[in-house]
Amino acid sequence: MPKSTIAIQTSQLTRSFGSLVAVRELNLVIPSGEIFGLLGPNGAGKTTTIKMLTTMLPPSSGAATVAGHSILGDPVGVRSSMGYVSQMISADGALTGFENLLLFARIYGVPKAERRKRIDDALGFMGLTDAGSKLVRTYSGGMIRRLEIAQSMLHRPEVLFLDEPTIGLDPAARHQVRDRLKELRRSFGATILVTTHDMDEAEDLCDRIAIMKSGLIAAEGSPEELKRQAGTSSMDEVFIHFAGEFSDTANFKDVARARKTARRLG
Known part of the structure; x- marks a missing residue:
């Protein structure tokens, strides 16, 4: 099947939890090969959107495709065409980097004859060749994140979803x-x-950015376009302009998860 020119497309994508509408009639078109940022304060609907696109959560209404596969009609096709790196650590500290990648190669169904080369290539690409034989619990936070990205790319997906990939990392690792x-x-x-x-x-990092607020897209465009729209040269000011003041509404679960991730990567 030829690669789609549209990597992600949503049409009126909506998710409700009782009376709470977490994502409301979301319409996005993300071309293949783009790095797209989904920004917004805590509770804006970002994680819910990713969960729907990765088939972890069904939408209440609307539709979406990932790499040409419907999240409703072809969830297996979606999962085979994507990689996902969450905030929480997925690598096993009791295994070496190579062993972690071997485990994921098996999970993703990478042909046995290709596994060694793909793992070696992934370690080399992520700058982890010398660390491949070491236990992951000895890795720095940045090394762990690079290993997890390598894991998510082993099956050569068209689309990669990353939820706060640099949270808890020092500036050099970021x-x-x-x-x-x-x-x-x-x-x-x-x-x-x-x-x-x-x-x-x-x-x-991003070619284009969508800023979410209360389940809706408040603004979308390149960083330069958003700065012009907001009349500022600061991306922090862009965020404040479109999403309101920086959110102080994170609940206990949000804070605990972020701190846990930071500790484990630190």
Whole structure:
């Protein structure tokens, strides 16, 4: 099947939890090969959107496709065409980097004859060749994140979803992860949808950005377009302009999850 020119498309995508509408009639078109940022305060609907697109959560109404596959009609096709890196650590610290990748290669159904080369290539691409034989519990936070991205790309998906990929990392590690993501796009044409609260990261990494507020898209465009619309040169000011003041509404679960991730990566 030829690769679709549209990587992600949503049409009136909606998700309700009782009387709460978490995502309301979301319409997005993300071309193949784009790095797209989904931004917004806590509770804006970002994670719910990703959960629907990755088939972890069914929509209440509307539709969406990922790599040409319907999230409702062909969820298996969606999952085979995507990779996903969540905030929480998925790598097993009791295994080596190579063993973690081997486990994921088996899960993703990578042909046995190709596994060694793909794992070696993934370690090399992510700058982890020398660390491949070491236990992951000895890795730094940045190394763990790079390993997890390598895991998610082993089956060569068209679309990669990343939920706060640099949370808890020091500045040097954040730059390393961002550089690898850019290289993934250059080398493999991967489409990347990323959520982040780091506005400098969004400006550096993303071709286009959508800012969500209360389940709706408040603004969408390139970082430069959004700055012009907001009449500012600061991406922090762009966020405030379209989403309101920086959110202080994170609940206990949000804060605990972020702190747990930061501790484990730190």
